[in-house]
Amino acid sequence: MNRKVLVLFSALALLISLFGVNGALAQSPTVVTVWFHSGQGAERDALTAILESYNASQSVYRAEATQLPEGSYNDQVNAAAVANALPCLLDFDGPNVYNYAWAGYLIPLDDYLAQEPELAADLIPSIIQQGTYQGKLWSIGTFDSGLAIWGNRKMLEAAGVRIPTSIEEAWTLEEFNAALEALRAVVPPDGYPLDLKMNYGAGEWFTYGFSPILQSFGGDLIDRSTFQSADGVINGEAAVAAMTWFQSLFKNGLTSATPKDDNVFKDGKAALSYVGHWVYPEYSAALGEDLVLIPMPKFGERAVTGMGSWNWGITSTCNVKDGAWDLLKFLLKPENVKAFAEASGAVPALKSVLEADPRYAEGGPLHIYYQQLTQGVAVPRPQTPAYPVITRAFAQAVDEIAKGGDVQAALDKAADTIDKDIAENNGYAPR
Template sequence: MKTFLAACSLAAGLALAGGAQAETVRFWYHFDNPDNPMSKLVEKFQAQNPGIKIEAENVPWNSYYDNLYTAIVGGNAPDAAMVKLFAQPRLVEMGALEPIGDRIEKWAGKADLLDNLLNLNKGPDGEQYYLPIQYVVLYLYYRPDLFKAAGLEPPKTCEEFLHAAKTLTKAPDQYGFGFRGGKGGWDQWGTFVFSKGAKFEKGGLTTPDAIAANQWLIDLHRVHKVFPPSAPNDGFQEILGAFKSGKTAMTIHHIGSSADVVKALGDKVSAAPVPRCGEKAWTSYGDESLAIFSSSDVKDAAWKWITFLAEGENNVLFNQATGQLTVTKSGSKNWKLHEQRFVDATVASLPFASVLPQTPATADFVNTVLPTTMQRALTGQINSEQMMKEIEALLASQ
């Protein structure tokens, strides 16, 4: 059920000094946590900006975008809202978003944003429509106790990764790496394949380098046997469970799972950026941003509100409800929600984090085509070239 936050008494629609009426900014967000800080943020903002009233509406996630698209088409869009990158192409196509690039350039808070965030959030046409509000980046989880016992350091290259994975595999009790061969494993796959030159575009997956990179990954399982036998079907719960139980010595995920693994392993878990397989590393960026809608009559007030949420201690408070990370350099230094070693690994990974191009093919690739072809390749039903040609066929069909 949608939840409306009452405006604070200072600016709850009462006439202001001089007879002026407060501008009302309608803001949509989605927090699963019922004990969220939005009311505190609204009260603080309105105290600082008595000419603006914030009407914040918590819309359930499972219907968030259906409601948003319907509101836009019906001429009843909010003035500003939380938004994700996957929705940006459609929102741009609808003409629903207000460009904010010029505003960002003049905004004092820009210098405090973490490196690469604005670049990652650019629209499909190169315009800036999104202001970052929170993020996660995937990194390498590893067992420092097992590494130390084997005389190993966290791998910085794929050659070092292979050596560590082979050294730490003691089948059937322990394997070097927990690979997510089932649904949701595209970002692990990308770490090893995109960093070796493959590109998610027509012709970018069937080059000799791309096919060789994918074969290298397949060989980790079929030749070197550093994945558990269950890897072709493993999803998130399986890779995390295997890592927490000591079945695997490494896996790849983000800071959202750090509390769970620390609860199981204590100081026997740490994190590092994913290894570099080619000239550069590649890891997946998970996003949440804020946008102003082009239909808004209070764009200046909406801009004040969204920048307030993206700044310093306000952004830290905002993200305490989401479990994701603050987008500011100042907030990252004093972040208390996650243990520092996981924050450090995340921030160190941000400069080379990336996202898949948001095309009609992306959803099918993530949800269907990669999991099914990856499973068949890991079980020997198809080879790397056949797998990549099947993915290429998806891209060519769009």
Template sequence: MKKILSLLLACALTVSIVGCGKSTTGTSESGDSGTKTETTGGANGNGPVELKMWVHVTDDTDEGKSYAERAAAFNEAHDDIKVTVEFIPRDGGGSGYEDKINTALTTNQLPDVITLDGPNTAAYVDAGIIAPIDEYISKESRDDYLPSIIQQGTVDGKLYALGAMESSVALFYNKDILAKYNIEPGTLENPWTWDDLFTAAKTITEGEGYPALDMRFNDIGEWYIYAFAPFIWSNGGKIIGEDGLTAEGIFNSPEAVEALTFFKKLVDAGVVSVTPEENNFELGKSALYLNGPWAIPTLENSYPDINFEAMPYPVSPKTKELHVPTGSWQYAVTAQSKHPAEAAKLVEWMTNTESVVSITKAIGMPPARKSAVEFLPEYQEGARKVLLDQLAKGGHARPLSVIYPIISRNFQEAVEAVLYGDDPQTVLDEKVQVIEREAQRYKK
């Protein structure tokens, strides 16, 4: 237990992103149609089942307001289940919320439902914090989620968590500058390869006199594995073994070495800066920009003169397979809940079509359900559509491992070392030893 609790605390430092309850017949809002079914009272016939849910934000944020509104709607629609939401903000280092979960785990005081960040799912399962929900989620409902949502919530073949929102990274570009150099952007059917990216960035850099590509290399932390692991995946490699614990021959594979060598090539050629200035792209000082959906409102509202669009994530010239970053916050039923069926119904409600539309409108993250798109016209064209389309085609969750925070930190340190001139193979070999030492604590 001690090693699990210490790892979960480490998790806080790495993160950024139709229920069929068996014992109740509560009124529910369908994840797809919004229809309702009548209720006949509480699960035990003596009043409604009382559920508690913890979320990781304050109630005065746009995200928190969405959670509160959807929980209130759940209560209004159900006579036999009532939920109380507790808002527990994450501290600056991200530890406040996770600290409370750790304490509640040891004192047997976990609520019925919690939110958790996608990459930490495996650690939460291993710690005995959350329980599988497969039996409560119909195939029809499950098929409506983006594949990446199911992937990030599944551990050892069992579904533990569902999200209402997704996240990803695309290659934003200045349409005017690409047109100036007669450069055609990539498409979902024909995305740019690494070679295309390098050639375009080099052409623009030489013509404009500034590094054309901004990969946010100055944004250290979880951004590194989130944004750059897809280069390895697209190249046919992996970050960690299927057991989540084997790094030798995988973390330092030839495919990984080639991906990090490409980063070094970009830096050595001067087409990307390791320390870019803030708002380069927004100010027209770079033409290509790796970033997520959160950049779109800023560009639209604060920099209307920038004529921008987005193209899919670059692919390895070796495989040309599209792999894009995914992962955000999700809901799970805790293993200590005395009402798992009702709690699972709440999880599905908080991720049904109406809830997905609510959270997408509140904070602008891509919707987790396919059925939500028809209610979100902004995701039917332009950069937002590119982000959503590439998620559906090539979404790839970060590694599911109980030692994920260790993997993430060492990935970041390896990439940083290479950017500043170290040999990729040597660095990755060194980091493998660190990861393997930590993994030994969990290997049977």
């Protein structure tokens, strides 16, 4: 009797579970939760469209996306990690990946990528370089970034300034200084030669945008041989020289610490705009043929620019990791990488897309980005879990220096903040 009941129950349970699973698969696909930062309008629309096409393309998984504001994105990710409420797949500003990987809330993607040799071979090297920490790949971006100087051709020609068209022809520091002085005469009275996008405020832009100047002068944010100390590097002679020059731009009225708005360059109030790829769609719409992309100047021995942008990672708490990878694979499909790059002006993360894009080809409007990324000009931001503290400390120093503070004191403070944080975290030893 008892046995019969048991068998009956087991059979019933099996039946229910079978039907349950099948039913669930047939009717409602498994949900893959996704978080992404709400960037500029065109980027956002492109990504939303890609996610919609993913949901329409198959019925095994369904992407459920949440957009979060960019300003406090990192704070929100940390809060969610503490509360065990991270989504399966999320994007984050590139250099945060080392901290996330160290803290243990991402999984390595090497095994997944190994199953897709075509994709692995197609990714541009800078994407792999930036996503790698402790010998493993933790994140993949669908695009990389480009940082150089946008110029207004009419103003440059009126001022008689040479326009470099390749990284070999990059301005030297003296040439750049002379160009800025010459451009004073051609900008309107309420304008200035160089727009530095200071209106973005003390945040990741300050580090992404201005640490290459530090590096070109021969300094850096941290000693990259050990990642244990910033002292003597971020506040060393070369770094102080770099930031003293940077401060002179403000003191001499060559740029503004308080731009009126985001449109200074578009409105013809500035001749040069030092900013990344993301303004390309609006700048080219505003200036058309007059828009030129000028390679990063050689402040010291060599030119340096930034690399890396927003990346995707899969969380360790995700219970449909295969689904998250499936979605990430979809985001990395050539047509989607292309669509997103076209909407944002970013550098596509796939060689096949990048090389087929006439904008990046020789003579194209964005060829400089291609050169900078593939010919050793671009340097990743420091690959250490201390990065979130490094970037805050440096951004605060840039803010103080732009507002006229003592350069050495501001950089000393940043060095101490970073070294103290590293000491408190036992050197960020890998787990």
